Amino acid sequence: MMKNLIPDNPPFKLINILYKKEFILFMVFLSIIIINSNISPYFLDLYNLIDSTFLFSEKAIIALSMTFVIIARQIDLSVASIIAVSSCVLGYTTSVGFDTYLVISFTLLSGILCGAFNGLIITRFAIPSIIVTIGTMSLFRGLAYSFLEDQYYNKFPKFVVSLGSDYLFGYIPYAFLTFIIMSLIFAFILHRTIIGKRIYSIGNNPDSAQYTGIDVDRYTFILFTLNGLFSAVAAIFLSGRLSSVRPNIAFGWELEIITMVVLGGVYIYGGSGSILGVVISIFILGMLSFGLGLLNVPGVGIIIFTGLLLILSIGFPSFVKYFRSKNE
């Protein structure tokens, strides 16, 4: 007897690709490149382009782990404050003369501890992550302020400085390289392993996931810890690049990072999104601010553009639906 085979996917239709978030984002990215290169002759200069990655690589690294957090129906607003704490730890351990590998270890450990603290409070006491991380956002930042007061660190191990400001083979900044490698690893974990599938299922329906034997609390805890770790990684690159740590370092980054993730098509209530989308969105935001910077558009202009872009690209499918139903 012939078995009635069920296909994996519905019949292929070109129109469905046009509606994909990643496709829309890619089109936005292309148009930004085209517009920018027409307006400014310096835009397509290879060295300029490469250097422009310094503007976003540190945030982009955190955006990757933040993608996991948001897909799992959580949010972490404390990442920028964790950068401040970890940068202080980096500066302090250097100033008391620790070896480079110890300095790095302590810095990473501080990020892990901050993230784990978030995760512990959220899972043990079942408090919404938005509340907990608003709290720790102030708490961690406050710790950095009270530790440093009006002082600053400007001495870091040579290795850290070189990580933050040097290039591999003279071309590729280390922070950018780290981001690219990590995004490949994160894409693999999210889309090809059962860890990723579990994160999606937790984000879609946490109760159902728990009833299916998935340890939701453990996943949540690990994701926040991971986010802390990546904040510390970003702190190392950032401190190395700036060669100076004040307690207000990376101020306001948490929203910029969440914007990267949400613009990338990750649903803010969890359950859907892709690493590819987030990576394209990071490039869009990077190229946008680089291009506007070349045109001497002030920071305010960049913020306005970013806001418009976010609403337009995320809202695109809804706009199409709205105008279609109006025409009927």
Add this chain to the structure above:
Amino acid sequence: MKLELKKISKFFPGIKALQKVDFKLKDNSIHALLGENGAGKSTLVKILCGVYQPDEGKIFLNNIEHNITNPLESLSLGISAIHQESVMFDELSVTENIFIGNHITKPNNLVDWQQMERKTKELLGNLEADIRPNEKIKDLSIAQRHIVQISRSLIHDADIVIMDEPTASLSQKEIDELYSIIRNLKKQNKSIIFISHKLDEIMEVCDEFTVLRDGEFINTDLITNTNKDKLVTYMVGREIDQIFPKKQVKIEQEIFNVKNLYKKTQFKNINFNLRKKEILGFYGLVGSGRTEIMKTIFGINKYDEGEVFFKGKKLKIRKPNDAIQNGIVYLSEERQNLGMTGLMSVKDNINMAVMDKNSDYLIINQLKEIRNAEELQDKLNIKVSYWSQLAQSLSGGNQQKTVIAKWLSTKPEILILDEPTKGIDVKSKSAVHEFMGELVDTGMSIIMISSELTEILGMCDRVVVMYKGLVKNILDVSNTTSEEIVKLASGE
């Protein structure tokens, strides 16, 4: 004649939801509207409520023709519907819910709380309901919410009250109270359209019935002129000799044993055992601790004292995964919230509990996933067009099958089913029952929680009767009567 529908038709793209349906509702009558899922009952109700407009046909209220074009119009004509899932404001009080959109105001336009509260008290008193006017809706039981909805329809001077499966989640005691309220309404010269899947209660409370099948009118008559078998035949369109085709299997040795299970404020002294190939029923009122015990055994909640043995070995279950690894799975009655993940694919849902087995070093093995999904789709006959189809786009019956497929993937030895046939139509119900018979035949054991006595008596080998967190007795089904079970369950 209070209400008369003449040759009502309603078409949706590709579907004839109703075709020339006639419906007559007399004064002072409780009228059962019967049919399987998809027979057109909901469409008919929505037309009466003004949510849909009929494509053909006429509606007469007290012999005057009316066009009901929107819900407000329906309400002002005295038609009020009490929906299955209550449409109320959880955070507001009983009074506020009853008077919502209809506030009583003082001459100076301020809200007259005192008078509204007094009226609420009076209404609830007439219904002999023990509810305080200032209680929040979220603190009420489902039965009490129904009563608030009924009060709300009385405020609107409803002449016709439509009740869509009002007893679906109620305990026997609450059901009896609701019946007396319904009879009370009838005395106040109101007519009731009563939708239910439970034939026993239709025989008990209703005066007349109308049966729909596939959007067509089948029959209408007085209840006294019919019986349950005839009703089933009208609904299904064929004779069903037995609603519960229980397969006879030989029960083997004990495999599961619960000793002195105790959880503070929920249940105590819980002792029962389960034998291989047995179907063990759990009967009791809602809140008697049935579901709580199963959730504890499955590792959702922790127990304070007691022991659980599986094949003679003591089990330590701290989380659901421990139970699943030992071959014990629990299918919750809340299919949508706790069973499936609606926005993930059917394939992912079927494989959700066996991701470990379908992967190599954490990396998903697509071939194994498809193979598992195909095997279960074939076994359960899940109607799916393609594997990436989202689970929520399936029909209710197929969703339930998908959840069952998820659990069968784990090759369980003990299957705990919590109200597995709640809210599904007669045909799907008997399919579920038939399938349970097949499962025990292959060596599985089943614990089934059910609020339906006929289901317990028809399917189970033994039944555990619970009352207020205690096991009252464990009865051999072949050796007991429904009266005995009901008595035990109500604490006598």
